[in-house]
Amino acid sequence: MGAIGAGIAAIGAGIGIGLIGSKAMEAIARQPEAVGDIRNNMILTAALVEGAALFAIVVGLLAG
Amino acid sequence: MKVKFNLFSGLIFGIILSLFSTPILASDDESKSSSGGSYDPVGTVLDHISDKNEFHVWEHVHIPLPCILYAPDHGWSFFMSSKFDHGHKAIDGYVLNHGRVNRIADPEFPQGEVDLHGTHIESKNITTADGKEKTVYSINYHDHEYMIDPPSTVDGGFVGGGITSFYDFSITKNVATMLLAAILLGWLFITVARRYKKNEGKAPSGIQNFIEPFFLFIRDEVTRPMIGEKHYERFQPFIMSLFFFILFCNLMGLIPFFPGGANVTGNLAVTLALAFITFLVVNLSGKKDYWEHIFWMPGIPAWVKIILTPVEILSLFIKPFSLMIRLFANISAGHIIILSLIGLIFLFKDTGQLGGAPTGIIVGGAFTAFMNLIELLVAFLQAFIFAILTASYIGAAVEEHHHEEAH
Numbered sequence: 130m131g132a133i134g135a136g137i138a139a140i141g142a143g144i145g146i147g148l149i150g151s152k153a154m155e156a157i158a159r160q161p162e163a164v165g166d167i168r169n170n171m172i173l174t175a176a177l178v179e180g181a182a183l184f185a186i187v188v189g190l191l192a193g
Numbered sequence: 194m195k196v197k198f199n200l201f202s203g204l205i206f207g208i209i210l211s212l213f214s215t216p217i218l219a220s221d222d223e224s225k226s227s228s229g230g231s232y233d234p235v236g237t238v239l240d241h242i243s244d245k246n247e248f249h250v251w252e253h254v255h256i257p258l259p260c261i262l263y264a265p266d267h268g269w270s271f272f273m274s275s276k277f278d279h280g281h282k283a284i285d286g287y288v289l290n291h292g293r294v295n296r297i298a299d300p301e302f303p304q305g306e307v308d309l310h311g312t313h314i315e316s317k318n319i320t321t322a323d324g325k326e327k328t329v330y331s332i333n334y335h336d337h338e339y340m341i342d343p344p345s346t347v348d349g350g351f352v353g354g355g356i357t358s359f360y361d362f363s364i365t366k367n368v369a370t371m372l373l374a375a376i377l378l379g380w381l382f383i384t385v386a387r388r389y390k391k392n393e394g395k396a397p398s399g400i401q402n403f404i405e406p407f408f409l410f411i412r413d414e415v416t417r418p419m420i421g422e423k424h425y426e427r428f429q430p431f432i433m434s435l436f437f438f439i440l441f442c443n444l445m446g447l448i449p450f451f452p453g454g455a456n457v458t459g460n461l462a463v464t465l466a467l468a469f470i471t472f473l474v475v476n477l478s479g480k481k482d483y484w485e486h487i488f489w490m491p492g493i494p495a496w497v498k499i500i501l502t503p504v505e506i507l508s509l510f511i512k513p514f515s516l517m518i519r520l521f522a523n524i525s526a527g528h529i530i531i532l533s534l535i536g537l538i539f540l541f542k543d544t545g546q547l548g549g550a551p552t553g554i555i556v557g558g559a560f561t562a563f564m565n566l567i568e569l570l571v572a573f574l575q576a577f578i579f580a581i582l583t584a585s586y587i588g589a590a591v592e593e594h595h596h597e598e599a600h
Contacts, residue, residue: 169414169581176578180515183522 134189142182146175232539238532242456242525245292245366247274250451255279258369260294262287264359274363276306280314283307287359288341290314290330295341297332298358302339309334314341347462367463370455374441382437411436411580419584424591428584431474435467436580443524443572447565458575459524461517468517471583476509479590512586516579523575527568534560 153171157164248256257275264270270285280289285304286297314332321327330341344361364372381404388401397405416425416432442463445453457463485491487505490498534557541553 165414169418172574172578173581173585176519176582180519183518184515187518187522 131189131192134192135186138182138185138189141185142179145178145182149175149178232536232543234533234536234540237536237539238529240291241532242459242528243291243293244455244460246289246294246361246363247277247279247292248366248369248451249292249454253279256451258366259364260287261362261364262294262296262359263362264296264298266298266300266358281309283309288314288332290341290343293343294361294363295330295343296357296359297339298342299339301337302334307334366455367457367460370445370453370457371442371463373452374438374445374457378434378437378441407437408433415577415581415584419581420588420591424587428474428478428587432580432584432587435471435583436576439467439520439579440572440576443576444569446524446528447568447572456525456528458520459528461521464517464521467520467579468513471516471586472510472513475512475583475586475590478587480593482593483590512582516582520575520579523571527564527571531561531564531568534564 149171153167156167160167246260247258250256255275257273260270260272260274262270267285270287272284274289274294276282276284277287277289283297283302284306286299286302287294288297288309289295309332312333314330316328316330318326318328330343331338332341333339342357342359344359345356381400385401385404388397388399392398392401411433412425412429415436416429419425420428439458442457446456446458448454487509488502490501490505493501537557537560538550538553541547541556542550
């Protein structure tokens with residue numbers, strides 16, 4: 130059961146980080162000169178999304 | 194031009210790393226699988242990512258590490274791990290179990306050096322009172338079964354540990370690797386600092402060229418935008434230390450042979466310590482505005498404050514906790530994936546299907562090379578994320594708000 134929960138959490142993080150990446154790409158295409166700022170904020174936001182997913186994964190695996 | 198060169202040399206470094214890692218990890222695992230019957234993928238992977246009390250170099254070559262042990266009913270014990278003779282001897286009731294010091298707490302077990310040839314540590318799975326599965330170890334000595342205690346951990350039973358009959362303060366494999374990383378960093382930065390003194394006003398030379406882009410990157414992309422023009426210089430050394438320490442530990446974890454090979458930043462205790470230091474730095478540098486925003490957020494109705502205050506207090510602890518879990522999970526997951534791919538070779542060899550071991554070497558080796566490149570990226574990325582998140586938390590703590598304008 131825990132492994133299934135961890136898998137579902139990974140799906141959520143995948144969708145979230147995918148959306149961040151797609152929007153960042155669009156933003157870079159519109160404003161190539163802002164690539165540095167966009168990249169940093171993209172990594173930061175992706176790390177926060179990933180953090181929530183990792184909580185779910187750790188809880189899922191601990192629950193067995 | 195500079196960025197291109199860095200990417201290119203990184204790629205070469207990754208390829209060399211993976212070329213080296215494949216055969217050496219393989220020979221390491223082979224010795225285990227041939228001595229222990231058929232290959233056990235889960236056991237081998239967990240054995241490789243766990244901390245040890247001795248440093249495995251090659252086949253039967255181990256570097257002994259000092260053991261510093263304390264048991265409340267026995268007092269302190271100091272000795273080198275080579276005295277265990279790779280688990281064939283017990284010293285004052287301490288034994289080596291899968292490379293880790295464990296203790297036989299039973300007072301009937303003889304003290305001093307005890308020869309354990311002809312017997313071995315047995316494991317069995319039991320179900321504890323609260324319904325959890327647990328692995329316990331025991332040893333059969335002179336027709337009497339003695340239970341073996343693992344070292345105490347501070348997790349309070351949350352991840353299966355807890356306080357047992359002894360405490361382990363040893364210089365383990367992880368601690369030795371951390372000390373090595375600290376010495377390397379100390380040497381590197383003292384050399385560079387001397388260079389700056391000598392070359393004052395001149396163009397950087399030698400190893401300075403290697404460090405300066407990193408330094409400028411951390412200053413211009415991490416601390417200055419996140420902490421703010423006014424305070425960033427005060428926190429620059431801390432963020433730099435965090436970044437480089439995590440980076441060096443990550444990279445040393447990727448080196449599969451002797452000076453590296455320890456899963457340092459994939460150890461929950463190490464990331465806990467790093468996150469705890471961050472927690473202290475953030476909250477001790479918190480200004481009046483920071484605490485006001487936590488305990489009594491200005492500019493919102495009172496009934497919302499009652500809900501928001503507990504959430505804000507919780508977030509004080511969740512922030513460093515997520516730093517801890519993120520680094521641990523990312524690095525551990527990388528190590529587990531690489532070891533599993535190497536394990537494919539032995540799984541192919543055991544089944545003998547689809548061409549056996551050679552197919553495993555081609556498939557596992559190719560995937561391992563690919564994963565090593567990704568892990569090289571992750572090593573930099575996780576160090577960067579830890580640094581930038583710490584900087585943003587510090588930035589929130591030292592920021593001075595102007596309520597009359599903002600709200």
